[in-house]
Amino acid sequence: MSEQQKQGARRRDAFAKAKLYVCVTARQDHGDLREFLHSAYEGGVDIIQLRDKKLEAAAEIRAIEVLADVAREHGKLFAVNDRADVALLTGADVFHVGQGDLTTPQARRLLGDGVIIGRSCLSRGQVDAAIADHGLDYFCTGPVWETPTKPGRAAVGLELPRYAAEHAGDKPFFAIGGIDAQRLPAVLECGASRIVVVRAVTGAADPEAAARELRAFL
Ligand SMILES: Cc1ncc(COP(=O)(O)OP(=O)(O)O)c(N)n1
Ligand SMILES: Cc1nc(C(=O)O)sc1CCOP(=O)(O)O
Numbered sequence: 250m251s252e253q254q255k256q257g258a259r260r261r262d263a264f265a266k267a268k269l270y271v272c273v274t275a276r277q278d279h280g281d282l283r284e285f286l287h288s289a290y291e292g293g294v295d296i297i298q299l300r301d302k303k304l305e306a307a308a309e310i311r312a313i314e315v316l317a318d319v320a321r322e323h324g325k326l327f328a329v330n331d332r333a334d335v336a337l338l339t340g341a342d343v344f345h346v347g348q349g350d351l352t353t354p355q356a357r358r359l360l361g362d363g364v365i366i367g368r369s370c371l372s373r374g375q376v377d378a379a380i381a382d383h384g385l386d387y388f389c390t391g392p393v394w395e396t397p398t399k400p401g402r403a404a405v406g407l408e409l410p411r412y413a414a415e416h417a418g419d420k421p422f423f424a425i426g427g428i429d430a431q432r433l434p435a436v437l438e439c440g441a442s443r444i445v446v447v448r449a450v451t452g453a454a455d456p457e458a459a460a461r462e463l464r465a466f467l
């Protein structure tokens with residue numbers, strides 16, 4: 250097995266156990282990124298994605314280099330959003346795309362087989378397509394509740410993760426959007442077992458404790 254194949258296998262082993270996925274900005278306005286990342290991973294976050302729509306590529310890469318460094322220290326996964334060039338340059342473990350972004354074959358062509366690729370889904374049709382897409386490693390269903398983190402996107406409610414749970418089979422999926430410790434039991438009840446959150450961890454006074462609380466349910 251080549252080094253690249255071994256790295257891909259390690260990523261897939263870690264991903265198979267991943268339950269709690271957090272998206273974070275570079276945090277220029279609200280605290281030190283490195284310190285936040287240590288706390289989140291320490292609290293049990295499995296994957297952290299740098300999702301900062303305002304950053305230009307150079308600044309995004311600098312922030313992701315910090316993320317990659319902390320992820321490696323904790324033996325955890327890190328993700329890049331939207332930009333395959335940035336994912337390639339930073340050696341991302343996970344690459345996340347939206348419906349209007351690269352297709353799975355396009356992303357695979359650039360990133361190879363060793364990278365975990367995921368896509369956002371907002372409808373049953375998109376969920377069906379994600380399940381049928383054998384090159385895609387996971388998908389997300391949301392926003393379950395309307396959220397200021399993704400303004401202008403209508404809530405899909407618990408119905409979409411419930412539909413995903415009934416149809417996904419072995420394909421991993423995450424529920425996302427407005428999830429916190431109070432709402433998590435309802436998400437789990439509809440059959441989802443993995444979640445993505447932003448504010449529930451990034452907005453907490455103690456991110457490690459907030460992550461630990463969520464992880465305890467999962
Ligand atoms: C893990 C994860 N899930 C969903 C999203 C949202 O992706 P997208 O719909 O492309 O929207 P933007 O985040 O790019 O604004 C995500 N980034 N990560
Ligand atoms: C980044 C993102 N994507 C969504 C989707 O539905 O695809 S919802 C969302 C934001 C989730 O933030 P919070 O946990 O703060 O509500």
Ligand SMILES: [Mg+2]
Binds near residue numbers: 330331345346350
């Ligand atoms: Mg996107």
